[in-house]
Amino acid sequence: MFNDVAIRLRGVSKRYYLGSPVGEGFKHLILHLPSQIKALRQRRPFHALTDVSFDVRRGECVSLIGRNGAGKSTTLSLIAGVLRASAGKVETYGRICPLLELGAGFNHQLTGRENILLNGVLLGLTRREVRQRTAQIIEFSELHDFIDAPLRTYSSGMVVRLGFSVAVHLDPDILLIDEVLAVGDARFRTKCFERMEHFRRRGTTMIFVSHDTGSVSRISDRVALFDAGRLIDIGEPGRIIDAYQQRSLAA
Numbered sequence: 001m002f003n004d005v006a007i008r009l010r011g012v013s014k015r016y017y018l019g020s021p022v023g024e025g026f027k028h029l030i031l032h033l034p035s036q037i038k039a040l041r042q043r044r045p046f047h048a049l050t051d052v053s054f055d056v057r058r059g060e061c062v063s064l065i066g067r068n069g070a071g072k073s074t075t076l077s078l079i080a081g082v083l084r085a086s087a088g089k090v091e092t093y094g095r096i097c098p099l100l101e102l103g104a105g106f107n108h109q110l111t112g113r114e115n116i117l118l119n120g121v122l123l124g125l126t127r128r129e130v131r132q133r134t135a136q137i138i139e140f141s142e143l144h145d146f147i148d149a150p151l152r153t154y155s156s157g158m159v160v161r162l163g164f165s166v167a168v169h170l171d172p173d174i175l176l177i178d179e180v181l182a183v184g185d186a187r188f189r190t191k192c193f194e195r196m197e198h199f200r201r202r203g204t205t206m207i208f209v210s211h212d213t214g215s216v217s218r219i220s221d222r223v224a225l226f227d228a229g230r231l232i233d234i235g236e237p238g239r240i241i242d243a244y245q246q247r248s249l250a251a
């Protein structure tokens with residue numbers, strides 16, 4: 001079915017229960033049953049995201065901005081399918097490559113090369129398809145000397161290099177990028193940014209989360225401003241970035 005929408009959120013909310021006794025394990029729950037039942041009744045919901053609705057059209061790049069804890073990463077995780085919404089509906093069309101947080105989806109005991117295979121297969125490629133792309137992935141990451149060393153020996157920036165290299169070589173229809181580029185060195189950041197612009201020209205749908213308003217205004221078609229778990233406004237980058245800066249000054 002032809003569908004011009006790549007991502008659709010309708011009335012999406014995410015609640016967490018703070019002080020939930022289940023968090024301490026089921027053994028603890030059983031051993032302290034009466035007090036735990038009382039605690040369960042008293043647990044407080046925390047609204048990480050409230051009634052968020054927006055669409056991302058195919059080929060569009062939308063950036064999410066807002067203060068720490070505003071709900072940007074939560075939104076991205078819901079779109080990636082890593083988290084499930086407490087209410088509302090998230091629809092996505094196409095193969096998603098998420099670059100969520102540092103090293104998410106990687107196994108730190110495995111080598112860089114093994115992680116490329118693991119991630120590629122997890123994201124829906126066959127082993128053969130991953131093998132065909134491994135040389136390009138290593139080339140882009142520039143990690144030749146370390147590719148057969150376990151990931152736990154990598155620096156943060158090296159993990160990011162590997163994550164970004166894998167994601168951009170998997171022909172994503174939808175690319176989700178959370179902040180991660182910030183830990184890469186200046187040269188690699190530039191290279192990643194050029195690659196993102198290439199994806200944009202090619203019509204890949206992108207969601208980019210960043211505190212760097214310069215990069216955001218350069219790459220985005222539209223920007224969404226979040227505050228305290230709500231989508232405040234979405235629209236033309238210049239206008240939304242201005243609104244964010246005004247709010248930050250007023251706060």
Ligand SMILES: Nc1ncnc2c1ncn2[C@@H]1O[C@H](COP(=O)(O)OP(=O)(O)OP(=O)(O)O)[C@@H](O)[C@H]1O
Binds near residue numbers: 046068
């Ligand atoms: N597992 C969790 N349990 C309880 N609260 C959580 C959990 N994960 C996130 N939150 C809360 O949800 C809110 C939104 O978090 P989120 O990570 O989406 O913010 P963000 O906009 O990405 O912030 P930042 O700019 O710091 O990355 C925060 O208040 C956070 O404390």
Ligand SMILES: [Mg+2]
Binds near residue numbers: 072073074
């Ligand atoms: Mg975040």
